Amino acid sequence: MRLSQLFFETLRDDPAEAEMASHRLLLRAGYVRQLGSGIYSLLPLGKRVNDRVEQIIREEQDRIGGQEMEMPVVHPADVWRASGRYQAIGPELGRFKDRNNRDMVLAMTHEEVVGLLLADVVSSWRQLPMMVYHFQTKWRDEPRARGGLIRVREFVMKDAYSCDRDEAGLDASYWSQHGAYTRTFERLGLDTIAVSSDVGMMGGSLAHEFMVLNPAGEDVLVLCEACGYAANRQVAVIPRETPAAEDPLPLEEVSTPGTTTIASLAAFLEIPATRTAKAAFFVTADGRLVTAIVRGDHEVNETKLINAVGASKGLRPATVEEIKAAGMEPGYGSPIGAHDTTVVVDELVARSPNLVAGANREGVHYRNVNVGRDFTPDVVVDLTNAREGDPCPNGDGTVILRNGIEVGNIFKLGTRYSDAFKATYLGEDGAEHPVVMGSYGIGVGRNVACVVEAHHDEKGIVWPEEVAPYAAHIVAIGAAKDPQVAAVADRLHEVGERAGYWRHVLYDDRDESPGVKFTDAELLGMPWILTVSPRSLAAGGVEVTNRATGERSTRPIEDVEALIRGDRAVEATETAGSPR
């Protein structure tokens, strides 16, 4: 591709306020342009990278027996207007007005589509196992798009679904997808860890998220370096030591003016925060007030709370009025004397004697609160967030917390959707059985961004060979003065064009100064920069620069042609090239 004819534009200055390196670099290098909040166009360069990533995903899906298929989709504008906060996209089922008289589109999720198709297609155990996948653009009315391509309102995702006869079959499919994902991310040059994740929402039995460690990541991971334990903080359960036994003492009021926080309360009473209990208040989508109680030194884990109360549509913080209406006082709240609320108590609080908790009056707390005696919880369950330095659930180590970006997930769905759509098969035993499903997703654009996050330097992007949109970048210098330069550069360009789609090279034939060309070549980030100039020709060929290592050497033209063609033997003499 001739740079002079490529539809792109590099930005001379940094795009303002781009918080992530990938966001800034992809914009600067002309891979993408932003059109609105969370809406991007992939310019031709970006499209090629995107295609490359899709191709790698596709190859790894095919390798484990996946079959690509097409799924129906609702017109994006309709779903957009429907403005459901989270719209999984399948075919349109109908339209209706919601209670605010807004137009809504009722759409199926892809899991439901697959359930429906399975009911139609699968009849015998001989057809199973089966794995299907598809790439599809999804639209989500993201409440807050951010981080460039990391979190957008429109994105392409590969979804795969496995269909098996039984749990054991699902387990095999699950781990084969686990392997496919591991290989996919390796090829993309992404260092991922698979962490256990929440299965609450979709009612599965096992799930992993593939995470790339990144300080800007929106998930918190709980990791143990000693044993390899890895879980999303949403689900990590930390073993909590039972406090020393004490006889329950009588409940006792204590005046604690101005102590609306645990820190001020503990300081005022000169007790450790571990001797206190605190309350947090939430409201479910259907309007139930939920009171969560954890020890003063802990935080409420919302995912665990959602699962504990079955609030599949999420929780929002309660208002002061709602809390008071249930007989509690914000800042001095506890379930003692409260009414019309679901009380969820952390299991550690339930086995901690004689805690200090709110008395539901301004400036007053109780000493010696004991769960079960002073109030009765509706649910007792682990409710806390893991903290840095907490003991590892698996052994002797302690855990650390790191931020991560989710680049893929795998999920054992079980029979939820096949039950719903009566997707059954006739077994060897002659009886009807539900198909057992798994689902597996990778967001393409997010992976592109993560590759750039992981592979860049102060000069720009450094594409791994597998993902690079072009195999090399020719910089022609002094072509106007020396026709030989143009001839050699043209020829190298031609070699790439003939060697196949992914061996195409970018050819900077623009009438720009050398400085501009070198700077742009480094910004764009192809793995090899091939400088053709009177000087290089005099030295015997073409100057070859490895973008990643910065190593450069002048090599005969035939060698460079072999490098462009991807001839591994020659490439190997230059550096350890990865096979295509």
Next chain:
RNA sequence: CGGGGCGUGGCGCAGCUUGGUAGCGCGUGUCGUUCGGGACGACAAGGUCGUGGGUUCAAAUCCCGCCGCCCCGACCA
């Protein structure tokens, strides 16, 4: 949805407090010089100041509404 900020040539911004002929840098076009690390000179083009209303002799500037974008909190690949 709550809190904060911003909308002025293609891009980045100043001007607004205290109304009075719209400015700067980069980019763009033409010509010339330059040509292995974001070169230089000369000339030129390009803006209903987000939008609707109001105040005023006069509004980019003051007031009200709306729209859009960015950043911080509740979601997900």
